[in-house]
Amino acid sequence: MEKMNPNEKTGREPNRAIACTVSECAHHAKSCDYCALEKIRVGTHEAHPTETKCVDCESFACDPSSCGREGSAR
Numbered sequence: 001m002e003k004m005n006p007n008e009k010t011g012r013e014p015n016r017a018i019a020c021t022v023s024e025c026a027h028h029a030k031s032c033d034y035c036a037l038e039k040i041r042v043g044t045h046e047a048h049p050t051e052t053k054c055v056d057c058e059s060f061a062c063d064p065s066s067c068g069r070e071g072s073a074r
């Protein structure tokens with residue numbers, strides 16, 4: 001019997017250099033708390049960021065199966 005690939009369900013290979021818990025993102029590895037992209041872009045929505053909550057992953061794309069919003073990926 002063929003060995004089951006843990007990513008077979010999603011086809012997403014986790015990038016272990018990018019830990020992420022946002023499983024609602026289309027780029028999330030799903031099988032574990034990592035991003036599946038090769039690289040991401042991080043930015044801020046604040047003029048002068050001072051806290052973690054001021055910083056965003058700008059590579060986020062809504063996963064319709066998780067967040068239920070179709071066509072909102074950017």
Ligand code: SF4
Nearest residue numbers: 020025028035057059
């Ligand atoms: S793109 Fe950003 S939010 Fe989405 S899985 Fe990767 S690190 Fe997380």
